[in-house]
Amino acid sequence: MIRKLARAGQPWPARTIPAPDRPGDPCGAGSRTPGVVMSVTRDIEPGHHHELGGVTDTGRRPDTVPRKLFRDGNANFWNPDDVDLTQDEADFAALTPEERRLTCVLIASLMAAGESVLQDLQPLVAAIATEGRPHDDAYLTQLVFEEAKHAQALRAWFGALGMGDDLPRFIASRDRHRRILLEELSWTLYTLADDHSPAAQIRASVAHNHLVEGFFVLTCYTAWARICRNRGIFTGLQRIIGHIATDERRHVAWGTFTCRRHVAADDTNWAIVTERTQELLPLATDVLGEMLAPFGPGAPFEISTQELVGSALYEVGRRLGSIARARGRRVEEVDRDHAPMRLEHEIAAYTADPVGRDIRRTVVPIRHQL
Structure with missing residues (x-):
């Protein structure tokens, strides 16, 4: 929501806004109670920064998690135009019709998720900017840039196959997919336009970073x-x-970190993490099943819903465990703890080749008291 200032330098007025009334969701996706109002004070405006971020103590400290993520992003820079796609066209032509169909459904779904996130991230960037955290500001700017690259790269791949204009039909009938992206994710992120509270940030991070x-x-x-x-x-x-x-x-490591620092600051935020996860987890699971349902039990490439869901639940459990371990700790300590990044390296190594491992047996139950 864009509002004009009466004149430069005037503070944003406190606003009382009603909880959203969404059809079929009387409690606002579980985030608010009907009829409850909240006071929102926007504390970022022209000429009223949180000092000059680069010269404050926070700006100088090089070991915060967002700063490390930003540096890693710079070190791993890549350009979609540098990827050679000539062999991919021949590989695609050699697939069976059902294999080609599943390939397009999967990659189109991933591209739609990336483009949807790209459109809806601005309220999150603005909300974090109100906290005076320059490293988070820098990293989220990089995150948005990376999402744009992802969309460019996947569109280039479809273009190399001569299918650039034929993508909507692969996701048009996917009701669960559209709901999580166009309703749950979009609504949760745009709530941050007027509500910058830790609770709203947690709900957005769980929806965006962890579930999508x-x-x-x-x-x-x-x-x-x-x-x-x-x-x-x-x-x-x-x-x-x-x-x-x-x-x-x-990106996911930043989401885990954000939830960790809010849980460390206020232990009641742990309940918000678990509640929002419980709300969205069934829908996220349905999205995976919906994607493979048209192919029946014998999906191409021997890919199965059970395999995907088992792997996804394993990762959810590991990340929830990391957030839970921030309870009772000092925020300054959590700010410098690179555990979310180490966790993602561990998950990547574990799930890259799960031969001989039953991932389903290692899932941390969502309701488990960690």
Whole structure:
């Protein structure tokens, strides 16, 4: 929501806004009670910064998690235009019709998720800016840039196959997919336009970083990369997926970190993390099942809903465990604890080749008292 200032330098007025009334969701996606009002004070405006971020103590400290994520992003910079896609067209032509169909459904779904997030991230960036955290500001700017690259790379891949204008039909009938992206994710992020509270940030982070990027996107990228590697196909797409997955794990690590610092600051925020996860987890699971349902039990490439859901739940459990371990700790300590990044490296190594491992048996129950 864009509002004009009466004159430069005047503070934003406190606003009392009603809880949203969404059809079929009387409690606002579980985040508010009907009729409850909240006072929102916007504390970012022209000429009223939180000092000059680069010269404050926070700006100088090099070991915060967002600062490390930003530096890692710079070190792992990649350009979609540098990826050679010539072999991918021949590989695609050699697939069976059902294999080609599943390939398009999967990659189109991932591209739709990335583009949806790209459109809706601005309120999150603005909300974090109100806290005077320059490293988070820098990293979120990089995150938005990376999402734009992901969309460019996947569109270029479809273009190399001559299918750039034929993508909507692969996701048009996916009701669960559209609901999590166009309703739950979009609404949760745009709530931040007027509500910058830790609770609103947690709900947005769980929806965006953990359920969309972590549960859905990373799970599918990991499984698809393994299929391509085992079949020896799509060398260009493999390279794209490798870059995107590395970026996405940084994005998810930031989400875990954000939840950790809010839980450390106020232990009641732990309940918000678990409640929002419980609200969205069934829908996220349905999205994976919905994607493979048209192919029946014998889906191409021997990919299964059970495999995808098992892997995704394992990752959710690990991240919830990391957030829970921030309870009772000092915020300054959590700010410098790189545990979320180490966790993503561990998950990537574990799920890249799960031969002989039953991931379902290692899932941390969502309701478990960690």
